[in-house]
Amino acid sequence: MLDAVAVMRRAHVAKLALCDRLEAIADSLPAGLNRRECLLAARALGPGMAETHRFEEIEIYPHFAASLGQSAEARKTVARLKHEHFEDEGYAAELRDALRFAARWRRAQNPETLGFMLRGFFGAVRRHVAFERDHVLAQLSPPG
Numbered sequence: 001m002l003d004a005v006a007v008m009r010r011a012h013v014a015k016l017a018l019c020d021r022l023e024a025i026a027d028s029l030p031a032g033l034n035r036r037e038c039l040l041a042a043r044a045l046g047p048g049m050a051e052t053h054r055f056e057e058i059e060i061y062p063h064f065a066a067s068l069g070q071s072a073e074a075r076k077t078v079a080r081l082k083h084e085h086f087e088d089e090g091y092a093a094e095l096r097d098a099l100r101f102a103a104r105w106r107r108a109q110n111p112e113t114l115g116f117m118l119r120g121f122f123g124a125v126r127r128h129v130a131f132e133r134d135h136v137l138a139q140l141s142p143p144g
């Protein structure tokens, strides 16, 4: 269990680094777009992200629900977090396409839309990660 918690903590670090990278891209719009940054971010939005989601859903969430006695509240929380994974994967696929376009053509197809997509995405991911850290991981592996 503690191994799985450690894996999830590392995945969180990677996700937050991705959020910082996406924020830097959003801040660079429209004129300062860096192709390499767009490509690196697009790669980080790939299948690895879905894999970490499946890992959390299979290796972490069931323990979280069990530790709270399978309460209705815990089950509702798990359902919400899974839904957020599902949504984030959908947005990640769209962002990936937009970032690849930007890398190829050295400009965003629509800078305003890309900025909006980026900010919506990293905002949601940061909230999701913070919730998992403060509620799910804190429950499974209390600090100290």
Ligand SMILES: [Fe+2]
Residues within 6 Å of the ligand: 053, 056, 081, 085, 128, 132
């Ligand atoms: Fe998650």
